[in-house]
Amino acid sequence: MTETNTPHYDLIIIGSGSAGFSAAIAAKAEGLEKILLVEKRRVGYSLCTNDAATD
Numbered sequence: 001m002t003e004t005n006t007p008h009y010d011l012i013i014i015g016s017g018s019a020g021f022s023a024a025i026a027a028k029a030e031g032l033e034k035i036l037l038v039e040k041r042r043v044g045y046s047l048c049t050n051d052a053a054t055d
Contacts, residue, residue: 007035009033009035011034012035012037013034014037015037015039016038016040020038
């Protein structure tokens with residue numbers, strides 16, 4: 001079998017909100033290979049720009 005350079009992840013996390021961070025921390029504790037996909041350029045951006053927090 002030919003080895004490829006394609007990365008392997010046990011877990012793909014979509015979003016860097018509180019649930020995404022919690023999932024990443026739990027995955028690290030379990031020793032899983034993970035990747036965190038975010039929409040914004042800054043990780044955790046939605047945590048500090050929540051419209052509900054400004055009401």
